[in-house]
Amino acid sequence: MMKVCGELAQHMNRDEKASEYMARRLHAYEPPAEHQHQMLTDFDRRVWEAVHPDQPFTQTAGGDEDDEIQMTAQGPRSTMCQLSQMEFEEPVKIRACGHTFSKAPLTAFIGRSGSKGCPKIGCNAMVRLGDWTRDTEMERQLRREKAHR
Numbered sequence: 001m002m003k004v005c006g007e008l009a010q011h012m013n014r015d016e017k018a019s020e021y022m023a024r025r026l027h028a029y030e031p032p033a034e035h036q037h038q039m040l041t042d043f044d045r046r047v048w049e050a051v052h053p054d055q056p057f058t059q060t061a062g063g064d065e066d067d068e069i070q071m072t073a074q075g076p077r078s079t080m081c082q083l084s085q086m087e088f089e090e091p092v093k094i095r096a097c098g099h100t101f102s103k104a105p106l107t108a109f110i111g112r113s114g115s116k117g118c119p120k121i122g123c124n125a126m127v128r129l130g131d132w133t134r135d136t137e138m139e140r141q142l143r144r145e146k147a148h149r
Contacts (some may be wrong), residue, residue, distance in 0.1 A: 016097075037134055053144065077141055083109055091138040094118055095123035100135045 048055075053076065081088050083105035090103035099120040101109075110116050115128040 053140065069103060077138065079138070079145060081105060083092050087137055088135075088142060091135040091142070092132040092137075093135040094125065094128060094132050096131065097123050099123060099125075100138050103132075106132070 036123050073105050079087050079101075081091075081102040086102070088100070088102050090104060092102050092103045093100050094106075097120070099118055101119065106119070106127075109119055110127060110129045115126055117123070118127050120123075120127040
């Protein structure tokens, strides 16, 4: 213990507390660039595998270095369509707001009017017939859940 305290005292400024010294050292520490790159690559791989379990990770799969990653505290989304009250079939995501519904019930909901407000309570987005995309994330979640049944 005395040896550690002696070495610590040699590197500290005269009026500096040990906690201040450690904070200064930690703030100044930067891992070597190759180590940082490997850490980021490992992180990208883990995120890719969590989001795309059926696709292999490649060095470029995670995107370039300038990509931003949005982290959320959400767990798995419900696999129940709020319109049909059944498990999603052909899940589609409304472009205007991002809410997901089964394609057939959403098409029936909009009907001949050609456009209506999003069926999600509290959402004010207008939805036109066909103004949606496949919700591939929900499709993957459905496949995973079916595999575990």
